[in-house]
Structures are given as structure tokens and as C-alpha cells.
Amino acid sequence: MDMKNAIAKLKEVDDKSHAITHASALIQWDAATRAPKNSVEGRARTLSTLTGEYYMTLVNDEFNKILSYLEENKKELDYITTRKVEEYRIEYDKIAKIPVNVVKEYSEAQAKASAAWEEAKNKRDFSIFAPHLEKVIDYNKKFISYRGYTKHPYNTLLGDYERGLTTEDLDEFFSELKNTIVPLVNRINKSNVKINTEFTKKHYPSKEQDKLSKQLLHIIGFNMDSGLIAESEHPFTTNFNRNDVRITTHYFENDLLPALYSTLHEGGHAIYEQNIDEELEFTQLCGGTSMGIHESQSRFFENIVGRSYPFIEYIFPIIQKAFPENLQDVTSEDLYLAANKSELSLIRIDADELTYSLHIMIRYEIEKLLFENKILVEDLPEIWNQKYKEYMGLTPKNDAEGILQDVHWSEGLFGYFPSYALGNAYASQFKNTMEKSINIDEDLRNGNLENIRKWLYENVHKYGKLLTPKEIIKKATNEPLNAKYYTAYLEEKYSKIYDL
Numbered sequence: 001m002d003m004k005n006a007i008a009k010l011k012e013v014d015d016k017s018h019a020i021t022h023a024s025a026l027i028q029w030d031a032a033t034r035a036p037k038n039s040v041e042g043r044a045r046t047l048s049t050l051t052g053e054y055y056m057t058l059v060n061d062e063f064n065k066i067l068s069y070l071e072e073n074k075k076e077l078d079y080i081t082t083r084k085v086e087e088y089r090i091e092y093d094k095i096a097k098i099p100v101n102v103v104k105e106y107s108e109a110q111a112k113a114s115a116a117w118e119e120a121k122n123k124r125d126f127s128i129f130a131p132h133l134e135k136v137i138d139y140n141k142k143f144i145s146y147r148g149y150t151k152h153p154y155n156t157l158l159g160d161y162e163r164g165l166t167t168e169d170l171d172e173f174f175s176e177l178k179n180t181i182v183p184l185v186n187r188i189n190k191s192n193v194k195i196n197t198e199f200t201k202k203h204y205p206s207k208e209q210d211k212l213s214k215q216l217l218h219i220i221g222f223n224m225d226s227g228l229i230a231e232s233e234h235p236f237t238t239n240f241n242r243n244d245v246r247i248t249t250h251y252f253e254n255d256l257l258p259a260l261y262s263t264l265h266e267g268g269h270a271i272y273e274q275n276i277d278e279e280l281e282f283t284q285l286c287g288g289t290s291m292g293i294h295e296s297q298s299r300f301f302e303n304i305v306g307r308s309y310p311f312i313e314y315i316f317p318i319i320q321k322a323f324p325e326n327l328q329d330v331t332s333e334d335l336y337l338a339a340n341k342s343e344l345s346l347i348r349i350d351a352d353e354l355t356y357s358l359h360i361m362i363r364y365e366i367e368k369l370l371f372e373n374k375i376l377v378e379d380l381p382e383i384w385n386q387k388y389k390e391y392m393g394l395t396p397k398n399d400a401e402g403i404l405q406d407v408h409w410s411e412g413l414f415g416y417f418p419s420y421a422l423g424n425a426y427a428s429q430f431k432n433t434m435e436k437s438i439n440i441d442e443d444l445r446n447g448n449l450e451n452i453r454k455w456l457y458e459n460v461h462k463y464g465k466l467l468t469p470k471e472i473i474k475k476a477t478n479e480p481l482n483a484k485y486y487t488a489y490l491e492e493k494y495s496k497i498y499d500l
């Protein structure tokens, strides 16, 4: 083997794995936006075959030898190739330990679990989903046993979304959040400030909301020539390459706010993907560096930008123009308060910025128990309801607004939820540093997001996976992730709103 051959082979694997991922993602996009009900079985087969192809592309003796050769000759590689080899090695080690037939079986089980979850949610009946969920969890436990773990079995899964993240880190992180959020929520409960949200619950036709969503995307800098927005049950972002990044939202005609904020949220994810350096395109390094950093970008646009007073001041006349009758007696201040009303609630995706992390803590605690083999799938609804009673003082009326509300477990995404809370913390830390060189409020008041986007591009977006999450946060803010910026941000914001 020589260097020239090894590099050529690496490019071949880049091209092929990228093509397979592109095809799978497009099929999944289609499933979520347009595909007919009876398409499940056929799609499950195709996705299972593609998953097998992906596996075979990466896991074979030849590629293993090429990676080893490149690792041995590291000194001759440029930085991008070095990082590419590292990422491929991690991916290789992750999947090579699992037999291909198990990977394919799992892909099929996942597709079926997703369909069962949807049915169960519609019928509000966990028992329809339970046997499928049990299978998906068993597969994940099997994967952990194949792959091994350090200290806690759940760490293996956590690391897939945030490299190196452990239950120890998260126990500490969440206890810090809890120490700020729980007392703050109690003070808000006693506050005399009552926020009116009635005007947000009038009739808001989907068609107008769709137009407004596109205007908002334009304002925050989403490139419509390299992306599009569609509707799905659950909002999400998918990216095939930097020139084809797609997002979805869900319009509720009796509520103005959900689509507005999910559009800003997914828009934040999409802007990240659209701005990864061109040099990394179609390689293993193209894509956000971790789920936590990805969520920091979505939350930045959703919350730090979208729920700030200056930005709402800027967009309010635009929203008012779209719905003149509904909003004729409303002010930007009213909209600001409505968008920031804090309330203990049952549904994660509707949660406000303050109580959001409590929803995540509940899921984290349950997942940890599952992978410690301390609880059974059949007991999940009861455990869920107990935790909601404990943290929120509320009990779901049925499984749909309880244990069945999230899509994640049906897709086998265990260890993913904590990224949401980490994303909030990263975002606040980015904001803290950004403020030193940019007058964020002033820019937002003028609807000018160029400086903000440029900062995010220079410090986060352009790197793709070239830098790890730890490297990104350190380089951008001069210190590792620190929850105090997030807790300080929450304290300040909510003390003002609720006059505490």
C-alpha cells in the first residue's frame, strides 16, 4: 500500500457512505412528510438494505488496513485527513463490533417501532408500543455489551451524541440546573405578574403561518436556495449536503406560537449545516460536531434571539401584518410576555425556556434506570407519571401526553435527550462571549443578524466535525462548558419578567 492509494480509497469510502446516508435520509424525509400509510413495510426493507450497505462499506478488512496505514503514517497527513481518519476509526470501532445481521435486524425493528409508536400515540395506548420499545431497548443493551463501556453502561450511548460525556458529568450538570430552576419556578408561582396568552390562541390559518415562517427564516439568514420548509407531525431538520438542508414545522391553527418557535429552532439547526466549510463537503467531517452543539445553534435562534425583547420588537409588526384582526390590540410587549410565559407543564415540546430542562431531567433519570436494568418497560407509564408528579406537580391524563409524547425512543435514540439541556448551556455561554464584541440587542432590534451569524460561523459553523465539542467551546469562549452562564441567564431574564 502507498499513501496515494490509501487517500484515494478514503475518498471512495467518503463518496459511497455519503451517498448511502443521502438516500436513507431522503427516504426518511419522505416518510415524515408525504409517504402513504402503507409504505412502512417497503421502507423498512429498503432502509435495512441500505444500513447493511453502509456497514459493509465501512466494516471490511481492506478499509481497516487503510485506516491502520494512515494512522501509522499520521505525520504525512494534513489536518483534515487526520481528523477524517480519527472519525472513521471511531465509527469503525462503533459498528464493527456489532455483527451485520444484528445491525440489519435492528434497522427493521426501528422502522416498525416508529410505526407502532405513531399508532399507539394516536390511540393513546402504550401497550401497542411496549413490545416494540422493549425490542429496541434490548438491541441497545446488546450494542453496549458488544461495544463495552467505562463506568456506566449508559455512557456508551451518551458518548454517541456528545463525545466523552458521562453520567457523572450529567448528574452534576443537572443538579446545578435543578438548584437554580426549582427555586425560580417556586418564586414565579408566587409572583403577582399574570401573563395573558389569549390572543395567541385565536384562529391562525396554516397558509398565513406558512408565509410567516418563510419570512422568519429569511430574517435569520436561512438560505432558501439551499433548503426548504415542509410540514410534518414532529418538526425536525435533515441535511443531505450544505446545499440541501430541509426543515419541517407543524402548524396549529388554534395557536400562533408553536410553529413560529419551531421554525426558528429548526432554522438554527439548518443555518449551522448550510454554513459548514465547503472543504469538508461530502466527507465524514461534514455535519454538526455533536448533538449538544447542534442544539446550541437551534436554541440560540429559538430562545436567545427569538424570545428576546429586541427581536420580538422587530418581528412584531411583521406578525401583526400577517394577522391584523387577531393582533390589532396587541403590543410587542404582550407578545414578548406570551412567548416567555413560564408554567409547569406535561409536554416537553411546548415547554417554556425555564422549565424545559426539568422535562429533560425526567427523561435522563428514566433512561439511566433503564440501562441500569432497574426498571421494566411495562412499568414505564407509571414511573413517568410519578416523576411528572414529583417535578411538575402534574399527572398526564393519558399515555399520549405522558410516556408516548416523544418520538426519540421509537427511533432508538437513547442518550440523546441530555443534548437539549447541554445545548441551552452552550448557547448561553456563546452569547456571553459574543456580547463582548457585538451589541446583540441593538442588532436584533434592527433585525440585523449578520454580525451574530458571522460570529457563529467563525466560531462554530465552519468547523463541522473538524473540531470536537470540547474544542469548539474552549476555542470560542476560552473555557470548558460551564452551566453558570445558563443559570445566570435564566435568573436575570425571569426575575425581570416576573418582577421577582
Ligand SMILES: [Zn+2]
Pocket (backbone or CB within 6 Å): 265, 269, 295, 298
Ligand atoms: Zn433541535
